[in-house]
Amino acid sequence: MFNKTIFGKQQFKFMLLNLLAFTVIFTIFSFIIFGQVQNTLYSHADEELKLFKEKLTDDVNVGTDMRPQPGKGNQDPPLTDQNRNNPNPRIVVIHWDEAGNMVNEGDMGSLFYDNYLSDYQLDKTKIDEITMTSIDELYHFRYLLFENPNNQDGVAYTQLLINVDAEQIIIANFVKLVTICSVIFIILSISASFLLSKKMMKPIIQSWNKQAEFVENASHELRTPLTIIQNKLELLLRAPQERIADKFENIALSLSETRRLSKLTSDLLTLARADSAETELIFNTFEFDEFVQKVCAPYQEIAESQQKHLWLNLNCLVSITADETRLHQLFVILLDNALKYTGDNDSIGVKTYIEDHRVVIEVSDTGIGIKEENMQYIFERFYREDRARSRETGGVGLGLSIAQWIVEKHRGAIKVTKNENKGTNFIIKLPK
Numbered sequence: 001m002f003n004k005t006i007f008g009k010q011q012f013k014f015m016l017l018n019l020l021a022f023t024v025i026f027t028i029f030s031f032i033i034f035g036q037v038q039n040t041l042y043s044h045a046d047e048e049l050k051l052f053k054e055k056l057t058d059d060v061n062v063g064t065d066m067r068p069q070p071g072k073g074n075q076d077p078p079l080t081d082q083n084r085n086n087p088n089p090r091i092v093v094i095h096w097d098e099a100g101n102m103v104n105e106g107d108m109g110s111l112f113y114d115n116y117l118s119d120y121q122l123d124k125t126k127i128d129e130i131t132m133t134s135i136d137e138l139y140h141f142r143y144l145l146f147e148n149p150n151n152q153d154g155v156a157y158t159q160l161l162i163n164v165d166a167e168q169i170i171i172a173n174f175v176k177l178v179t180i181c182s183v184i185f186i187i188l189s190i191s192a193s194f195l196l197s198k199k200m201m202k203p204i205i206q207s208w209n210k211q212a213e214f215v216e217n218a219s220h221e222l223r224t225p226l227t228i229i230q231n232k233l234e235l236l237l238r239a240p241q242e243r244i245a246d247k248f249e250n251i252a253l254s255l256s257e258t259r260r261l262s263k264l265t266s267d268l269l270t271l272a273r274a275d276s277a278e279t280e281l282i283f284n285t286f287e288f289d290e291f292v293q294k295v296c297a298p299y300q301e302i303a304e305s306q307q308k309h310l311w312l313n314l315n316c317l318v319s320i321t322a323d324e325t326r327l328h329q330l331f332v333i334l335l336d337n338a339l340k341y342t343g344d345n346d347s348i349g350v351k352t353y354i355e356d357h358r359v360v361i362e363v364s365d366t367g368i369g370i371k372e373e374n375m376q377y378i379f380e381r382f383y384r385e386d387r388a389r390s391r392e393t394g395g396v397g398l399g400l401s402i403a404q405w406i407v408e409k410h411r412g413a414i415k416v417t418k419n420e421n422k423g424t425n426f427i428i429k430l431p432k
């Protein structure tokens with residue numbers, strides 16, 4: 001229940017974070033695209049204004065006064081006059097005097113002037129800068145206002161206006177489209193964030209459960225020997241006058257449980273460090289078969305003393321780059337197990353060879369074997385096929401987990417198969 005609330009809260013946090021990330025990305029993209037569309041649309045109109053200004057100033061410089069002659073505008077049809085002088089019919093030209101009065105109102109056409117420009121005022125704040133303006137809030141223009149340096153014929157300022165209503169409609173439609181897309185995007189990103197946060201929580205929940213199970217198993221394994229040692233010591237304490245020789249059994253059992261405890265804590269530490277990726281391997285290069293021979297030598301003696309036979313078949317006369325100490329630990333785990341799970345007259349074999357540029361090690365025995373259906377579990381932490389026997393053999397089910405970690409750290413693979421006739425065969429493949 002407690003875990004569920006924590007996981008639920010965490011999932012909600014992940015979901016909000018995902019949603020925030022999606023929204024920020026979408027907003028940035030929308031602004032970039034919007035800015036780009038607006039710029040592209042206006043840049044054409046702005047270009048026309050600049051070209052028109054250039055043409056106008058060039059014409060003035062070569063002596064063609066583009067300004068309609070005062071009084072003449074009233075006689076000539078205004079639009080025709082403007083068309084004749086105006087190289088771009090999209091552009092409206094307004095000439096202003098120093099006081100801000102329109103000089104060429106007669107050229108506008110009375111209908112156009114009366115309807116749109118009669119109330120239009122000169123705004124001198126934006127000179128030589130293309131700016132947006134609107135007339136009656138209905139008609140939108142880009143304009144370029146520039147000074148007439150010679151103040152020729154009383155014209156102090158010239159203002160060029162170009163209508164951008166079509167562009168405005170496109171932009172308004174684009175804003176509508178972006179708004180609709182945003183709503184769809186928000187709905188989609190809520191669902192995507194929910195699914196993603198659920199996916200993100202899955203490994204967290206799995207490792208939490210694994211960790212909880214690990215702690216539970218470890219506590220259980222630690223408690224058993226501790227209880228035995230405590231009981232034995234209490235027994236000894238109740239009879240202080242007795243001689244050590246009389247209590248030999250109690251002391252020996254306590255000692256064996258202490259050893260078991262010490263092995264268990266060291267295995268737990270190895271796995272805890274492996275989990276936190278704290279342990280780095282120390283690689284060096286060494287002759288492989290020579291190394292295997294050295295590791296197996298004491299086990300051959302132990303095997304002989306237990307009426308078992310340990311044979312070697314080494315065909316790997318190459319150097320290998322690996323962590324020697326960890327590989328030694330791997331062999332100890334496999335050979336210890338082989339000795340633990342074999343009986344009198346059984347044999348244990350260690351075979352090495354090269355296959356597909358990889359070093360292969362096979363540790364086989366003719367012991368009790370592992371049931372086919374249990375083979376998939378034996379690398380799991382604390383897994384033991386026969387829990388009742390484990391006190392006898394001294395195992396807690398951590399050895400093969402450590403073996404698997406060592407092999408994987410070397411980028412190798414480990415698997416277990418049935419030995420041909422009887423027993424178990426562990427096959428390890430390591431890169432050279």
Ligand code: ADP
Pocket residue numbers: 333337338341365367368369370378383384385386390394395396397398399400401424
């Ligand atoms: P343990 O310390 O109990 O041996 P391991 O992780 O080394 O723990 O092994 C897990 C289990 O796999 C053992 O409890 C045993 O049931 C089985 N097992 C491992 N090696 C052998 C083997 N050579 N023969 C038979 N069973 C084995």
